Amino acid sequence: MMELLHIPAFGRAIIALFASGLAFPLLGIYIFSLELIPARFGVMHLSLLGATVGLILGVDPVLFAMLFSIAAGFAISGLSMRRSGGPSGGTSGGAMALLMTASLGIVFILFYKTNVHAIEAFNLFWGNVLALDRTEVVLVVIISALILAGTARFLRPISAVLFDRETAFAFGFPSTAVYTAILVVVCAGIGLGMRITGALMVDAVTLLPALAAQSLGLNFKPTMLLASLFGVSINLAGFALAVIFDLPTSPAIIVVGTTCVLACRLAARRNLKDKRGLTPF
Amino acid sequence: MVHDSSILGDMAAAPGNMAEPADSRSAENMAAPTDSLSPKNLRTPADVRPAEDVAAPTDVRPAGSPLLSAKNLSIGYRWAEPVVRNIHIDLEEQTQRRTIIGFVGPNGAGKTTFLKTCLGLLAPLDGELRLLGVDTRSASFVQIRRKLAYIPQNRPEGNSGQLRVSVREAVSFGRLGKLGLTGRFGRLDREAVEAAIAYCGLEGLADKAVQDLSGGQFQRVSIARAMAAEPALYLFDEPGSYLDEEGQEAMRTLIHSIAKSGVPLILVTHDRRLVKLCDAVIAFRKGTAQLLDTSVFLAETRGREI
Numbered sequence: 001m002m003e004l005l006h007i008p009a010f011g012r013a014i015i016a017l018f019a020s021g022l023a024f025p026l027l028g029i030y031i032f033s034l035e036l037i038p039a040r041f042g043v044m045h046l047s048l049l050g051a052t053v054g055l056i057l058g059v060d061p062v063l064f065a066m067l068f069s070i071a072a073g074f075a076i077s078g079l080s081m082r083r084s085g086g087p088s089g090g091t092s093g094g095a096m097a098l099l100m101t102a103s104l105g106i107v108f109i110l111f112y113k114t115n116v117h118a119i120e121a122f123n124l125f126w127g128n129v130l131a132l133d134r135t136e137v138v139l140v141v142i143i144s145a146l147i148l149a150g151t152a153r154f155l156r157p158i159s160a161v162l163f164d165r166e167t168a169f170a171f172g173f174p175s176t177a178v179y180t181a182i183l184v185v186v187c188a189g190i191g192l193g194m195r196i197t198g199a200l201m202v203d204a205v206t207l208l209p210a211l212a213a214q215s216l217g218l219n220f221k222p223t224m225l226l227a228s229l230f231g232v233s234i235n236l237a238g239f240a241l242a243v244i245f246d247l248p249t250s251p252a253i254i255v256v257g258t259t260c261v262l263a264c265r266l267a268a269r270r271n272l273k274d275k276r277g278l279t280p281f
Numbered sequence: 282m283v284h285d286s287s288i289l290g291d292m293a294a295a296p297g298n299m300a301e302p303a304d305s306r307s308a309e310n311m312a313a314p315t316d317s318l319s320p321k322n323l324r325t326p327a328d329v330r331p332a333e334d335v336a337a338p339t340d341v342r343p344a345g346s347p348l349l350s351a352k353n354l355s356i357g358y359r360w361a362e363p364v365v366r367n368i369h370i371d372l373e374e375q376t377q378r379r380t381i382i383g384f385v386g387p388n389g390a391g392k393t394t395f396l397k398t399c400l401g402l403l404a405p406l407d408g409e410l411r412l413l414g415v416d417t418r419s420a421s422f423v424q425i426r427r428k429l430a431y432i433p434q435n436r437p438e439g440n441s442g443q444l445r446v447s448v449r450e451a452v453s454f455g456r457l458g459k460l461g462l463t464g465r466f467g468r469l470d471r472e473a474v475e476a477a478i479a480y481c482g483l484e485g486l487a488d489k490a491v492q493d494l495s496g497g498q499f500q501r502v503s504i505a506r507a508m509a510a511e512p513a514l515y516l517f518d519e520p521g522s523y524l525d526e527e528g529q530e531a532m533r534t535l536i537h538s539i540a541k542s543g544v545p546l547i548l549v550t551h552d553r554r555l556v557k558l559c560d561a562v563i564a565f566r567k568g569t570a571q572l573l574d575t576s577v578f579l580a581e582t583r584g585r586e587i
Contacts, residue, residue: 163454172458
């Protein structure tokens with residue numbers, strides 16, 4: 001077991017899981033608060049478009065997928081504001097649907113018209129934390145550090161915008177800029193998360209720890225701290241489970257994350273019943 | 282305009298001003314003083330803060346410019362028919378201070394749309410709107426918005442409304458316009474927040490999550506947030522809509538006391554007793570808006586809902 005840790009791929013995986021476990025659950029809280037659940041799918045499709053363009057140009061597809069994810073953040077922000085006719089809290093659902101379908105259409109035209117094999121582009125969707133190279137791990141650490149530092153520095157402005165974007169704007173606060181920055185970071189995080197766990201399981205590192213922390217009904221700041229704690233614990237426990245029982249890493253992380261969410265919900269329910277003076281079961 | 286003294290009469294006996302809590306969880310929150318908005322407890326910001334820290338309301342208007350003016354203004358939502366067309370208003374300040382302007386009219390007439398256009402939340406569909414002398418579409422209007430305090434009618438909707446922040450944090454958001462993105466939340470900001478919390482009788486609730494408050498308590502939080510901003514103009518959207526009878530009376534007293542302190546207010550309302558506090562009203566009806574003297578408007582609408 002211990003000798004596995006000396007294998008470079010395992011060392012890189014642990015570093016990436018630790019860093020993303022600390023930071024990415026904060027993105028999950030942003031996703032829930034800004035109702036960006038559908039955004040994940042939009043970003044995935046734009047990442048696929050980015051990877052395809054990267055392959056056509058002969059450039060690293062992961063890098064292009066990331067750049068397209070970041071562009072998605074700006075696009076969602078702009079489109080959702082155009083829809084609402086101003087900075088008054090329009091949702092991004094329609095904007096996402098537009099981006100998603102348009103990018104998928106372009107991707108298939110590119111597959112048809114170029115020599116890019118679809119399976120190469122779709123490889124992006126099958127992330128594998130053990131396959132991360134040194135550059136990708138550095139990218140995960142940098143993005144995670146930026147998310148943590150940005151959240152710590154701008155916690156009050158961020159919570160004001162998440163709480164009520166319209167009123168924050170009305171008070172003269174640059175809520176549109178903060179909203180766009182949050183969206184861009186969320187989209188970049190999803191793009192990177194796809195590389196770690198795979199597109200279909202990116203929720204494991206973003207949403208599940210956030211869901212577990214939020215279900216305890218604490219205030220914003222302790223929820224953020226707990227989400228980070230849960231994120232690290234879920235990632236590392238899931239990885240250990242995968243190593244010990246010879247399981248694929250991402251599904252093992254999801255199983256641990258789901259168990260954590262259920263345990264937190266049970267604890268929250270017990271707590272509520274205790275407060276009301278009723279028998280828990 | 283003379284304020285109706287019968288409305289602002291003796292309310293000292295008011296036992297509790299806020300609406301009943303929405304659920305049993307909120308009941309424990311009501312242990313906080315519920316009569317803190319009654320006249321005997323009403324304190325001006327100067328009473329609850331060191332006098333030297335109380336910023337005098339600053340009139341940010343260019344000299345001689347009206348509080349609000351509109352030329353050929355059409356308002357509404359993008360991609361839809363205008364809600365109100367061709368608004369022409371030049372609201373000369375009737376007194377040096379203590380100005381209350383009412384936006385009145387039936388539901389759907391465009392009052393809140395006009396308020397949101399005043400705040401820059403919606404762009405005018407056509408024409409020009411100036412608030413405190415500055416065009417709401419100009420780049421410099423952001424400076425004006427930092428001097429406004431908006432008190433919305435409702436809690437924020439959707440998931441964002443579920444974000445659990447304490448009352449103290451929510452009130453502190455009122456300071457963010459002044460601080461911008463990079464400003465540090467310092468001693469003066471903390472004092473302004475605590476003063477607003479005390480003024481609105483929220484000391485006992487300061488560490489509670491706003492999600493656990495009743496509608497009336499949440500409205501007090503919104504008012505405290507507005508006061509923490511130390512604004513040059515308050516904009517209330519349907520104040521008192523979540524309050525019971527006594528709470529509404531306390532709200533009228535509060536509005537009167539703010540006006541007395543020299544800060545002008547805009548009220549969106551269809552409460553006749555609030556309209557009576559106004560110095561002038563902009564009446565919205567049948568797709569138009571008209572500036573009227575309050576007494577004229579009240580006489581026109583006597584005996585029917587406004």
